[in-house]
């Protein structure tokens with residue numbers, strides 16, 4: 001009995017240090033968002049998803065492509081910051097204040113504050129639809145919904161925005177040449193950017209280096225070591241494609257006088273499976289892109305034109321979605337399989353997150369814990 005007590009004591013000390021290691025390294029987590037798409041017939045029920053995210057991952061922001069009541073209810077009391085979307089087809093009606101108020105009453109008000117709804121997106125990639133009634137209605141719809149929010153005293157809790165594809169740019173290379181498409185620039189984007197400034201809400205974009213890259217630029221797209229791309233105008237060197245895309249957006253905003261606004265990455269990602277032998281479409285490349293992305297946007301390094309910034313970022317997507325049309329890779333952007341097993345590991349699970357967030361600190365403290373344990377054992381032996 002007496003002989004076993006030193007080892008018990010050392011185990012206790014070791015356990016204490018290991019606990020300390022996980023607590024200390026947890027603070028480095030930052031904020032990670034995912035897009036929770038549901039174009040699948042095999043996904044777990046929303047309540048299971050919400051608790052899985054809360055209990056087993058470091059994901060603390062979720063964006064929905066809709067405002068499904070079941071999902072809003074499922075995220076109650078999880079603390080996860082939820083972004084919901086008014087689908088594109090509602091935009092013309094949303095310019096009607098009664099409709100906007102009704103939408104809020106039906107889809108948001110019943111679920112807050114238990115569910116932490118922080119943002120409402122009016123449509124998705126609306127300018128790319130080429131549908132005139134949607135495009136013309138976009139900013140008025142956002143303004144009307146804002147009026148409804150103010151009326152319900154929710155404007156301090158909830159922001160309004162809308163995500164854009166990079167198709168809104170007519171030029172993006174080099175990044176300092178970034179320019180919005182003519183016609184959209186003054187008629188839609190200028191009032192939109194004014195809305196963001198007035199309501200202190202972010203401009204949201206969906207940059208996908210995956211869609212822009214070729215065999216020659218794969219390393220540049222995946223944040224691997226590469227020789228970079230030099231911007232002659234600014235004399236700045238770009239070492240990854242995401243920075244170049246974000247700076248092209250920034251340059252376009254600056255041309256209209258809106259370089260002070262926050263930019264949020266509403267969607268970005270990389271598929272883990274494609275058809276036959278597509279280069280760079282595999283689980284390792286997807287893990288590299290999303291892992292490097294997470295570290296980069298949280299690092300505080302920023303981009304060449306936006307130094308020291310961090311970017312709120314939503315990885316596309318939470319699950320592989322079997323009902324998405326198109327080539328194989330469309331259905332394989334997920335971080336997780338529908339049964340909630342990871343497709344690859346990028347340190348998003350709580351069990352591996354601390355080590356991934358700060359491997360050095362974690363290793364030092366673990367080594368320390370084991371040394372102290374051994375020391376105590378020896379002293380008693």
Ligand SMILES: *[C@@H]1O[C@H](CO)[C@@H](O)[C@H](O)[C@H]1NC(C)=O
Nearest residue numbers: 088089090092131132133134
């Ligand atoms: C544009 O969108 C509206 C609203 O969804 C829809 O009623 C209309 O048919 C669309 N127009 C075109 C040309 O697709």
Ligand SMILES: *[C@@H]1O[C@H](CO)[C@@H](O)[C@H](O)[C@H]1NC(C)=O
Nearest residue numbers: 088089090091092093094099
């Ligand atoms: C828009 O409003 C009209 C009239 O209130 C209604 O008939 C129509 O179904 C609405 N459209 C959508 C997409 O909700």
Ligand SMILES: *[C@@H]1O[C@H](CO)[C@@H](O)[C@H](O)[C@H]1NC(C)=O
Nearest residue numbers: 093096097098099100102103
């Ligand atoms: C505005 O929306 C309300 C509520 O949905 C509806 O009853 C009304 O007919 C709409 N008005 C117009 C002009 O579409």
Ligand SMILES: *[C@@H]1O[C@H](CO)[C@@H](O)[C@H](O)[C@H]1NC(C)=O
Nearest residue numbers: 300301302305306307308309
């Ligand atoms: C970014 O941070 C560096 C190092 O702290 C500092 O020297 C620099 O002035 C900052 N740049 C901007 C634009 O804030």
